[in-house]
Amino acid sequence: MSEQSLPTTARAWHLQARPPGRPVPSDFALREVALPAPGPGQLLVTNEYLSVDPYMRGRMSDKKSYIEPYEFGKPMDGPAVGRVLASNAERFAPGDHVVHVLGWRDHAVLDAAAAQKADPDLAPLSAYLGVLGVPGLTAYVGLKRFAEIEEATR
Template identity: 55%
Template sequence: MARAWHLERRPQGMPVAGDFALRDIAVAPLDDGQVRVRNLWLSVDPYMRGRMNDVKSYAAPFALGEPMTGGAVGEVIESRADGLSPGDRVVHMAGWRDEAVIAARDAQRLPPLDAPPQAFLGQLGMPGMTAYFGLLRVAEARPGDTVFVSAAAGAVGSTVVQIARAHGMTVIGSAGGAGKCDWVRSLGADHVIDYKSGDSIVRQLAAAAPQGIDVYFDNVGGDHLDAAFATAREGARFAICGMIDIYNTGAPTQLRYIARTIAARIRIQGFLVSDWLSHAPDFYRDMGELLAKGALRREETVVEGLEAMPDAFLGLFSGANRGKMLVKV
């Protein structure tokens, strides 16, 4: 019998254990064009918090009492579809469970890169694509730019740091605590801000970038976004990827320095990685080259067992992860 996590009730603020339930699900027979996948690795990502609310957004909310979904890597164990056979490793979106029956068109065979399968849920998957396209296409970052990235010890932010360094940019990362700051520095960041130090982020960023920043890659919102406005150079570009600071509170970000948008002619653009999926071959080509050169490093925080999925998810909001948070089924 397969098992899947279900959303039992809409969280109020920070989710709690009672918002989720692990239940058996029927093992359905395959129709033509479908495959059965045994999941090996499950992804937990901050955007999933928004799908727990019953609000209109870019992704439909999770339905109460129904299995949840998310990124997963698994092995095909049964197939009634051309092009996929038992033993094939695939990435798909029927996560939060140990087994899934999905249409073959919704499963992509892992790209032929020299990396373990779970990497395609992190640096070589959606988070990596988010970093790549957000930095190079949305923010149009170029050699010589000074780039500020928040949550630089996370899956997206740590990849932004490395791509920016590989393209000849000066990189300032923000992370929480000495250990994470040291790791971000080891990835090539020129300066690292410890947002848990008690010192003002504005003051720390101004000291790290006395001439200002050209690009801000936002994963956090809040005081980090304020600091980016305060230190932006003329013509700065902000790529707004996420605002984890407000996902559980709903409180608006304080925009004390937003008036600088006018004088500095700041361009602010939100984006979704799905906007760029048609350009995925560019991502795999360029990241494959960096991987072959040894210019990419990654770290994964692995939680064992399907039963621990909610705990891994909640860990994202307390800074429990360094690099990509994963559940090994």
């Protein structure tokens, strides 16, 4: 993809209202936002998979938590897998797939240090947001450390 054809805008979801209960469509707005050119050490990514994780519901509230709430007027974020369109970082080339946290938008410019390569030959790309991602690690640690699951003996 030539630099001339790289996107200069992205569509991003914004929290429009803090839901008191179950979120409804009117709590969100899809807006067009400016997309800067990637600077040194940055990537331009087109997101292919977005994750909606349980912790995100807590971020829709403004109650004190272990993570900052979503801000009005700013794009929401969350785990995503995307394909690199342009790279100004040694470790990544256009066409690479990466896992990062600037989801809830169709394109993102992010620091390469905040991205990890995802190998589509190892597993389906969506698995990097599930069993090979934070939810899978959380489940594994929960079973091994807290549930104290052990191998059955006869």
